[in-house]
Amino acid sequence: MKIWTNFHSHSTYCDGKSEPGDFVKEAFNRGFHAFGCSSHAPVPFPSHWNMPLEKLQDYLSTINRLKSRYKGHIQVYTGLEIDYIEGHWGYAGSFLKELPLDYRIGSVHYLDRLPDGSFFCFDGKPEGFFEKIELLYKNDFKAVIRKYYHHVRQMIKYDTPDIIGHLDKIKMHNTVRKYFDENEKWYVRELEDTIDLISEKKCIVEVNTRGLYRHDPPMLYPSQWVLEYMFEKNIPVMINSDAHHPSEIDTGYDFAAKVLHETGWDTLRILINGAWTDVPFDTDGLKIDKIKQ
Numbered sequence: 001m002k003i004w005t006n007f008h009s010h011s012t013y014c015d016g017k018s019e020p021g022d023f024v025k026e027a028f029n030r031g032f033h034a035f036g037c038s039s040h041a042p043v044p045f046p047s048h049w050n051m052p053l054e055k056l057q058d059y060l061s062t063i064n065r066l067k068s069r070y071k072g073h074i075q076v077y078t079g080l081e082i083d084y085i086e087g088h089w090g091y092a093g094s095f096l097k098e099l100p101l102d103y104r105i106g107s108v109h110y111l112d113r114l115p116d117g118s119f120f121c122f123d124g125k126p127e128g129f130f131e132k133i134e135l136l137y138k139n140d141f142k143a144v145i146r147k148y149y150h151h152v153r154q155m156i157k158y159d160t161p162d163i164i165g166h167l168d169k170i171k172m173h174n175t176v177r178k179y180f181d182e183n184e185k186w187y188v189r190e191l192e193d194t195i196d197l198i199s200e201k202k203c204i205v206e207v208n209t210r211g212l213y214r215h216d217p218p219m220l221y222p223s224q225w226v227l228e229y230m231f232e233k234n235i236p237v238m239i240n241s242d243a244h245h246p247s248e249i250d251t252g253y254d255f256a257a258k259v260l261h262e263t264g265w266d267t268l269r270i271l272i273n274g275a276w277t278d279v280p281f282d283t284d285g286l287k288i289d290k291i292k293q
């Protein structure tokens, strides 16, 4: 059995399809070293995929119960995927800062406000995405993408999450209708500036495999050339599947591990007994026995 970890998962507390206990049980059955729950943190406006505020305490106590139930078998961690919305919402300065979390994933999903006052989330169906881009930005995709990376950098600066969620997700609809080329200089510059800041703030970048099993054609976040720049800059990485169902907890891991290994990484940064630790890995999994615990 290969030993893996997953720190990015969504349960029925947000938009996932199963209880946290089902995920941890599956991770234990598959021989995982650790499993982290990271529901979408509450936001201060109605949302059908973020966790409602009134469920938050129950979420924290459910994971605490799982920690004790699985003690000595699999390490269970409490996390949240926290949205950053420039000028509106983030970790710093909100009540989220008071929560007893083991780690935080920082992600940008919301870009702007729509005329009706609601927030535009780009991470939905492509038709909705293209419709909103026309409405809000008159199809100026370059402006949209630059805005996205600007928000990501603000998040890194002010919220400084432990893990940066799906770094280049703004490319997700580019295979449906091509709205930019990843080789364009301005785009490369956006990524390089963002990665330089990640390096300065010492965040981990997750390699998120969700696009491998949810997209046709499959895509990895981030792209291969981005990984190469990250490797040059010595950025620590981890593999996560952004699972919304227990069956997805290690989907795409073999591919991601191969890509990372071939790019040059020989360790992944994960939590071991609550401390970030660089653990050797290859396509056969993490070599936990190679490190002192």
Ligand SMILES: [Zn+2]
Pocket: 081, 107, 109, 165, 166
């Ligand atoms: Zn996300």
Ligand SMILES: [Zn+2]
Pocket: 008, 009, 010, 081, 242
């Ligand atoms: Zn997620």
